[in-house]
Amino acid sequence: MDKIVSPSKTKAIVEKYKFRFSKSLGQNFLIDQNILEDIVDGADIQPDDCVIEIGPGIGTLTQFIAEKAHKVVAIEIDRNLIPILKHTLADYQNVEVINQDVLKVDLHQLIADKFEGKPVKVIANLPYYVTTPIVMRFLEEKVPVDSLVIMIQKEVAVRMQAGPGTKDYGALSIAVQYYCNPEILLKVPPSVFIPQPKVESIVIKLQVYPEPKVKVERDDLMFALVKDAFGKRRKTLLNALSSGLLQLSKEIVRESLEAANIDENRRGETLTIEEYATLTKEVAARQ
Numbered sequence: 001m002d003k004i005v006s007p008s009k010t011k012a013i014v015e016k017y018k019f020r021f022s023k024s025l026g027q028n029f030l031i032d033q034n035i036l037e038d039i040v041d042g043a044d045i046q047p048d049d050c051v052i053e054i055g056p057g058i059g060t061l062t063q064f065i066a067e068k069a070h071k072v073v074a075i076e077i078d079r080n081l082i083p084i085l086k087h088t089l090a091d092y093q094n095v096e097v098i099n100q101d102v103l104k105v106d107l108h109q110l111i112a113d114k115f116e117g118k119p120v121k122v123i124a125n126l127p128y129y130v131t132t133p134i135v136m137r138f139l140e141e142k143v144p145v146d147s148l149v150i151m152i153q154k155e156v157a158v159r160m161q162a163g164p165g166t167k168d169y170g171a172l173s174i175a176v177q178y179y180c181n182p183e184i185l186l187k188v189p190p191s192v193f194i195p196q197p198k199v200e201s202i203v204i205k206l207q208v209y210p211e212p213k214v215k216v217e218r219d220d221l222m223f224a225l226v227k228d229a230f231g232k233r234r235k236t237l238l239n240a241l242s243s244g245l246l247q248l249s250k251e252i253v254r255e256s257l258e259a260a261n262i263d264e265n266r267r268g269e270t271l272t273i274e275e276y277a278t279l280t281k282e283v284a285a286r287q
């Protein structure tokens, strides 16, 4: 069928199938051709690339992806959308729709089973409630994908890209920037969706590094230190780290900070990832 690129086509499909939008599943469907093309261009899909699309909705973005990619696996949680997707994607032989919650899919297995060792990219217009868990699953479980192009709430995108010393810099910034280079691609106003969401969105590209940005043997310890440091944002590092979940003694924290050449009166929000990596090494040596 023709591409779904207008409010009237979206409304016609929704009415034909008597589809009811679910607010809790974040169902806001794109209706603007320029934005759809910009998202697909941002993903830079090559003819050999395979794409995992999360939350295809009625298949609007999927149609654009399918024209560029070798193969698309689209994972949609809402079973009411499956008959619609069968119809809107009928002309695309390279698309497979899976009716499942992406958080429950074995992503390593899916890639091994479906993509014949070809490069894999992720594209998603995500419901906001699952944004962070989904992104962190891909990164922490080291799911072998080249990049993730995702549409997310503006505030979350800004936090992912924030650097030291800014108010948006936090545990999410460090976790994302440890695994990948975040680049904001475009701002998306509420007017390009049916129904219109209340918040502004941003499309961000997370280009995954072949190896994490800094070398840390105990990255679990680094993330625990980050959590403690940001858990008490207003406290100095010495106080935050010696009263956090890790239950480090003041002595260990003081010695480790000194060995890492970090002033104990600094706050966690001023440290770069490299400094957290050095600090982790020093704390690990004393634990």
Ligand SMILES: C[S@@+](CC[C@H](N)C(=O)[O-])C[C@H]1O[C@@H](n2cnc3c(N)ncnc32)[C@H](O)[C@@H]1O
Pocket (backbone or CB within 6 Å): 025, 026, 027, 028, 029, 030, 054, 055, 056, 057, 058, 059, 060, 061, 075, 076, 077, 078, 081, 100, 101, 102, 103, 125, 126, 127, 130
């Ligand atoms: C914001 S809509 C995007 C729809 C479509 N991609 C578009 O751009 O028009 C989000 C979609 O994600 C689906 N979804 C929500 N939670 C999901 C989950 N945990 N796993 C898979 N899909 C999910 C929703 O049902 C919905 O179709």
